Structures are given as C-alpha cells and as structure tokens.
Amino acid sequence: MLAAPALAALAALAALAALAATPGDEAPLAPSTETVAPDGPSAAASAPRAETRRVILAVEDRGEPLSGAGGSPRGDYRRMAGYAGSARASALSEALARDYHLHEEAAWTIAPLNLRCMLFTLTGDDDVGALLTRVRRDARVKLAQPLNEFETLAGGPQGGEAATRPGATGGPSIDPGTASASAAAATSPGTTPGTPGTPGAPYNDPYFGLQKGFQQMSAAALQQISVGARVKVAVIDTGVDARHPDLSGQVARQRDYVSGGGALVEGVPERHGTEVMGLIAARANNRQGIVGLAPGAVITSYRACWTESRAERPGPGTARCNSFTLAQALGAAIADGADVINLSLGGPSDPLLTRLARHAQSRGAVLVAAAPPERLGKGFPSEVPGALVVASAGDAAEADADGWLVAPGRAVLTTVPNGGYDMDTGSSLAAANVTGVVALLRAADPVADAPRLRRALLGSMSATGGINACAAARMLGVSGLRCDGEAAATAAR
Incomplete structure (x- = not known):
C-alpha cells in the first residue's frame, strides 16, 4: 500500500x-459440473474477438420462472418439479446439437426473455460463420451468435x-522522503x-x-x-x-x-x-x-x-x-x-x-x-x-x-x-x-x-x-x- x-x-x-x-489471475474455470464456463483466451490479439468454435444459441422456453431468477443456471430449473417447458427446451437443445454436430458445454434460462440459452462447441467441419448462417434459418432457433469476447477499458x-x-x-x-509534499497535496x-x-x-x-x-x-x-x-x-x-x-x-x-x-x-x-x-x-x-x-x-x-x-x-x-x-x-x-x-x-x-x-x-x-x-x-x-x-x-x-x-x-x-x-x-x-x-x-x-x-x-x-x-x-x-x-x-x- x-x-x-x-x-x-x-x-x-x-x-x-x-x-x-505482473502476471495476473486465473482464466475462467468450470463453475460447476452442470454449467461449464469456457476456457480463457490463449491466442495473442489486441482487440476482442469471437472465441474460436463456440456459439450461443437460444430457443423459446416459456416455463414458470424461478423466483427472482433473471439468469439461472441449468441445474437449478431442471431440479424444479413441474417446470413447464423445460423438457421441451431440453429436447430442442439435444436435437440442435445432433443436427448441427454441436457439443453443449452449458445452458441457462433467462426467464424474463422466455429463452433457454445454450453454449455449444462445434464438433463438425463447419466454421462459426457458416454454422451461424445455417442455424439462423432454423425456425426453432430464436437467437444465434458467436461467443464474443470483451475487454475492460x-x-x-x-x-x-x-x-x-x-x-x-x-x-x-x-x-x-516527501512527507511534506504529501501533506500539502492531501488537503x-x-x-x-x-x-x-x-x-x-x-x-x-x-x-x-x-x-x-x-x-x-x-x-x-x-x-x-x-x-x-x-x-x-x-x-x-x-x-x-x-x-x-x-x-x-x-x-x-x-x-x-x-x-x-x-x-x-x-x-x-x-x-x-x-x-x-x-x-x-x-x-x-x-x-x-x-x-x-x-x-x-x-x-x-x-x-x-x-x-x-x-x-x-x-x-x-x-x-x-x-x-x-x-x-x-x-x-x-x-x-x-x-x-x-x-x-x-x-x-x-x-x-x-x-x-x-x-x-x-x-x-x-x-x-x-x-x-x-x-x-x-x-x-x-x-x-x-x-x-x-x-x-x-x-x-x-x-x-x-x-x-x-x-x-x-x-x-x-x-x-x-x-x-x-x-x-x-x-x-x-x-x-x-x-x-x-x-x-x-x-x-x-x-x-x-x-x-x-x-x-x-x-x-x-x-x-x-x-x-x-x-x-x-x-x-x-x-x-x-x-x-x-x-x-x-x-x-x-
């Protein structure tokens, strides 16, 4: 100090x-066994970019929102008995993963927007741009975007x-040896x-x-x-x-x-x-x-x-x-x-x-x-x-x-x-x-x-x-x- x-x-x-x-803190790790945060960036660059081969897709989910949940991890609502819509949204996620050769890393609900968001990694030969072009034409998908990266300013x-x-x-x-200068500056x-x-x-x-x-x-x-x-x-x-x-x-x-x-x-x-x-x-x-x-x-x-x-x-x-x-x-x-x-x-x-x-x-x-x-x-x-x-x-x-x-x-x-x-x-x-x-x-x-x-x-x-x-x-x-x-x-x- x-x-x-x-x-x-x-x-x-x-x-x-x-x-x-000096060297900093850790890159993101896995928050839990059900919601996995993506690894931190590793390639050198001077500006934010979309993280390679990861995308976010969202499907409609009009289930009953959790009390006070603006963005709740997947594990919470799946444990909720009678969470209307969650089974359908989960099934949609699994179908999208199968149809587009994706691996789900994490999922969470945004109840006020009636969305279930999924973080996917591409496992097929598509690049992110080509995949998003195809997925955006799919009526099941309400939102499709790359996993973007941001920086503090x-x-x-x-x-x-x-x-x-x-x-x-x-x-x-x-x-x-500058105590007098400090005292003058501090008042x-x-x-x-x-x-x-x-x-x-x-x-x-x-x-x-x-x-x-x-x-x-x-x-x-x-x-x-x-x-x-x-x-x-x-x-x-x-x-x-x-x-x-x-x-x-x-x-x-x-x-x-x-x-x-x-x-x-x-x-x-x-x-x-x-x-x-x-x-x-x-x-x-x-x-x-x-x-x-x-x-x-x-x-x-x-x-x-x-x-x-x-x-x-x-x-x-x-x-x-x-x-x-x-x-x-x-x-x-x-x-x-x-x-x-x-x-x-x-x-x-x-x-x-x-x-x-x-x-x-x-x-x-x-x-x-x-x-x-x-x-x-x-x-x-x-x-x-x-x-x-x-x-x-x-x-x-x-x-x-x-x-x-x-x-x-x-x-x-x-x-x-x-x-x-x-x-x-x-x-x-x-x-x-x-x-x-x-x-x-x-x-x-x-x-x-x-x-x-x-x-x-x-x-x-x-x-x-x-x-x-x-x-x-x-x-x-x-x-x-x-x-x-x-x-x-x-x-x-």
Whole structure:
C-alpha cells in the first residue's frame, strides 16, 4: 500500500500512470459440473474477438420462472418439479446439437426473455460463420451468435500490484522522503476536514486532495444532500477486493460468474474491478485513503471478467469477459433490481447482451457504458440505445460528435487490491465516475429516468467538457444545493 509520501510522488508522476504489470489471475474455470464456463483466451490479439468454435444459441422456453431468477443456471430449473417447458427446451437443445454436430458445454434460462440459452462447441467441419448462417434459418432457433469476447477499458496495469509498491519493477521509484509534499497535496488550501455538508473540502480522507476529478465534478456539493442511499448499483467487472480498508462494508454482495457459477463469494481481489468500485463506493470520512462518489449506495459486484496474465497475451495487461459470463451477470443484476448498471468494458455487437440490456432499461435501470477506443469501434455496450456512454475528459472530440458524456478518466486515483491506491487512465474510470454521480442523482430524485439524467448531465458539462454533478442536480430540480462557485462566493463575503 502506498504511504502518504509515496502518493505525493505518484501524483507528480501521473503521466507515468500506465505502469508495467505482473502476471495476473486465473482464466475462467468450470463453475460447476452442470454449467461449464469456457476456457480463457490463449491466442495473442489486441482487440476482442469471437472465441474460436463456440456459439450461443437460444430457443423459446416459456416455463414458470424461478423466483427472482433473471439468469439461472441449468441445474437449478431442471431440479424444479413441474417446470413447464423445460423438457421441451431440453429436447430442442439435444436435437440442435445432433443436427448441427454441436457439443453443449452449458445452458441457462433467462426467464424474463422466455429463452433457454445454450453454449455449444462445434464438433463438425463447419466454421462459426457458416454454422451461424445455417442455424439462423432454423425456425426453432430464436437467437444465434458467436461467443464474443470483451475487454475492460483502463490503460494501467491490470494483473498485479507492482504499481502499488514504491520502487516496484517497471514503475517509478518513489522517494519516501516527501512527507511534506504529501501533506500539502492531501488537503486543499484553506479547508479543514469535517463532515459532509461543509463547503470546501469536507473530508478527513488523507488523499482527497489528489482526487482532482472528484473536485472537478463538484461531487462534494451534491453530497451535501445525497450519498446515494438505497440506490442499487451493479458493478459488472472483474473481482473486487472487498477487504480493502476503504471498501470494508461497502460491497453488499459479490457473485462470481467466472469460476463460481454465480455463487456468493467473499471476493476475488483483481485490479480493474477494485479500481471501479473505489471510485463509486470508497468510504468517506474514515481517515483512510479516498472518498467515493456514492458511499451510501447498495452496491453488488458481479464478477464476469477475469484478469489475463502477460504470458497469455502480449501487450498491456487487461481483463477479459465473454458473452457467456456477461449474460449471466446481467441477468442476475436485472433479477436483483439494479437501478444503475456499470459496464466499464467494450467489445463487438452482441445480440443477446443487447436484449438483456434493453430489458434492464425497460425495468428502469440506467446503463452506464465506457466509450470504446477507436481500435475497437462501437459495439456492446456503447451501442445500446439509451445507454449513458462516457468518454474520458481529454478524449472529447468523438464524444461531441456522438453525444456522449465526458468525465475525468486520466490519472485518476483509486483503490487497488491489498489495501493500495494507484492512478490509472481510461474510459473505464470515466464511466465509474458517472455511475457514482448517477447514484447520487437518483437518490436525490428517485423518478429521474435515463433520458432526464442524460439531458441534465449533458447540460452540466463545462467549457472543459466534464460533467458537473451539482449543476446536473439543479437541472433536475433538486433543491437545497450550494454549488461550488456559490460556496466560494459566500466564504469570500
């Protein structure tokens, strides 16, 4: 974990935020004997792709839904006596496997969409494209697509914690003799740590002074009246280090769809998910680290992505996900009644995931999506109609053209595993910032839907291009606010 002196030096070296990574965590394993997750990718590539020789097919299944099941594993509903339609759907699956020379690896139901989805491996001579062309003409099949791959969109190291240790290989050597610089950086001039509601810098968290993005968004002003209480936020990402001192007690539940089949877990401490969670949920006024944007929100972590080791794929460390893991996580988030769903990832168009996302929106959820880099192009989730797509401040040219939101995403200080803090860069972090602000806004105005939130946030964007949380709340009609400029003017008088 970085000590205070190290943080000041790291702030001075923000341009070096993208540091070398150490080998990462495991690729996906088998969640259970009945629902088998596909192996992690092994071939080198720089962009998401369809996993070779795996497809997802779906058939209609109008059986009685399981209680609270948005996406339930096959084993659950097959044990349910009298689950109407399951026998027919199972028979259809077996017939498709036989007719098209496929091997079923996993199956699960999405009750709200009346679908039984199957993950198949090709065993015949067809390639994926030729098979899908034939299968899409089959009236029994309601959806047919490749098993697509996605990646998280942060630029720093993802696999290990080298960046959290002063002098680690591949990172800047932090001079431990900079305590005075750290003390100056950790407190804004002319402010005294206090309680939320105090104008200025109302926090006793020692690294608040380094949270420039938090301050640029005027989040403290909105936290005068809202901390996101009772708003349900779903973070669909890698695992999260819920034992981090700044996240202790902040993560309501964690489910693992990579190696746990959706089981509740104490946590899989991976970097990207921990970074995103810290920006949204880090505890305020605990004399520890940083301040989260919505520390009062009810946040659930759905692990649908896994960290790749550098040995598996050359290039920057990153985390990967696929249609299979993301579909199950999205289904669970819908079933849990998520109000806001954070998707700090990107990849190709995906019909199944888009249908799930649209269903979540129809139930009132706000989708927040990271803007894809140019090399990826538009796909899921950025192309989902109505999603709040967020670019990083400084990358605003395309955002202006597409009507995307812009939020701080460069050299952003946040939490990393093992009790550490580090800076990272990317639209993943910009999206997390918007998710935190949206949680604040929905707590302050529970009837604010995605179109109203989008208009308010777009209208709040300053000349520098970033969203302003307090101004957005004003546009929604939230009263009782003293935005930053007004607080400063009052203090001057």
